[in-house]
Amino acid sequence: MEEVSNTENQKEEGVQAAENAEVKTETPAEESKEATAEQTPEKPKKKKLPFKIFMLSMFLPVLTSGIIRALGIFVFTTPNEFAPGGTNGIAVMLEYGTKLNSGIYLLIINAPLFFVAFFCIGRKEAILSTLSIVVSSGLLIVLGLFPDKLSFLQYGGRIPVLDSAGNAVLDSEGNAVFELVDIGHRLLGAVAGGIFLGISLAIMIKSCGTSGGTTILASLVNKKFRNLSVSMLTSAFDACVVFASVFVYNNGNTAMGVLDPVLLALVSLFVTSKMSDIILQGFKSAYKFEIITTHPEEIAAEIIRKTHHSVTKMEAEGMYSHEGKSMLVCIIRKRQIAQLQRIIRKYPDTFAYFTPASEVYGRFAK
Numbered sequence: 001m002e003e004v005s006n007t008e009n010q011k012e013e014g015v016q017a018a019e020n021a022e023v024k025t026e027t028p029a030e031e032s033k034e035a036t037a038e039q040t041p042e043k044p045k046k047k048k049l050p051f052k053i054f055m056l057s058m059f060l061p062v063l064t065s066g067i068i069r070a071l072g073i074f075v076f077t078t079p080n081e082f083a084p085g086g087t088n089g090i091a092v093m094l095e096y097g098t099k100l101n102s103g104i105y106l107l108i109i110n111a112p113l114f115f116v117a118f119f120c121i122g123r124k125e126a127i128l129s130t131l132s133i134v135v136s137s138g139l140l141i142v143l144g145l146f147p148d149k150l151s152f153l154q155y156g157g158r159i160p161v162l163d164s165a166g167n168a169v170l171d172s173e174g175n176a177v178f179e180l181v182d183i184g185h186r187l188l189g190a191v192a193g194g195i196f197l198g199i200s201l202a203i204m205i206k207s208c209g210t211s212g213g214t215t216i217l218a219s220l221v222n223k224k225f226r227n228l229s230v231s232m233l234t235s236a237f238d239a240c241v242v243f244a245s246v247f248v249y250n251n252g253n254t255a256m257g258v259l260d261p262v263l264l265a266l267v268s269l270f271v272t273s274k275m276s277d278i279i280l281q282g283f284k285s286a287y288k289f290e291i292i293t294t295h296p297e298e299i300a301a302e303i304i305r306k307t308h309h310s311v312t313k314m315e316a317e318g319m320y321s322h323e324g325k326s327m328l329v330c331i332i333r334k335r336q337i338a339q340l341q342r343i344i345r346k347y348p349d350t351f352a353y354f355t356p357a358s359e360v361y362g363r364f365a366k
Helices: 002-039 051-077 086-098 102-120 123-144 183-208 214-224 230-247 255-281 296-307 334-345
Strands: 158-160 178-180 286-293 312-317 324-332 351-357
Touching (some): 086 230, 102 214, 230 255, 296 324
Antiparallel strands (some): 286 324
16 A cells, blocks of 8 residues: 555656646746847837928928919910910810810819829829819919909910001901910920929929829829830820810911920920929939949049049959959049049959939938
8 A cells, every 4th residue: 555655646746747847848938038028129119290290291292382383384384375285284275265264174174083093093192182283273263363463474475466667456356466475485485384394293293102183094094004104104195185286276377386386385395304303303413333343442542532432342253254353333423424434444454334323312412
């Protein structure tokens, strides 16, 4: 009996020892998890902007874009009788044909586009782009209420025809005859209008990623046909509007009278595109040189001494010769390209190329 009881006691002690061992084996793992959790740094919380500043940063660019667009249309586009493309051009042509304010047509045309953008592109983009259109339309309507008082703001337009004595020429009904200003002034109006519309376009793209109008249609078509880019489709829509202006603005039976509005519209579109690209890419542009050479120290020292820009060195290997070489990377100003080319020519076995670099950040003062 004593032997049995001793055996049972030994079994119980063995079970307890095993349980204690399990507990002991689990404890270090739990402790390591706790230690890891304690050592893991907490992610810094993003500071939320005050509500007023947040609203101002979101809506101020949109309002500014709308005002600049309206001024470009009212001051430069409408009086010089050409269509700048997109929904703006359609609205301007409709105003010319019906004498109803272009701001009203701008609202009517963009109303269905708002719902398309809201459900197919994004709520934020739809709301912000439509708000900018509403601002432009409202300002155009207000400016159109005082055509005589605000006519001094418009660049170009029609002026009375004068005879040799300096008197106004009258038609058969006794009304003064008007004609468009010379093509030089209209061309300047197209350039200035393109600058205004380009600034407005760049602000909208930076603030909400879309400019609204035909860009929404282009984005919608792009979702169905991925091989067609948004920029190409937008340009195609703008071209359709521009060439449709041939049937709206008829300033004579000559080729000059027919083509002048089209050419002015193309100039305006070109300036709009270039202006928006300049703003979006940044004024702080430069050029990046990549130089493959076996003389990295000499070239780098001369670049730093003469251009006052630093150089980054990386090891490289030619996959044809399998020779080890060095690649130097340097960012310089446009005016320093010729200077850097003269440095590279001193080393005949050196290969180099350069590409434009936009929106350079950091310490790049010179």
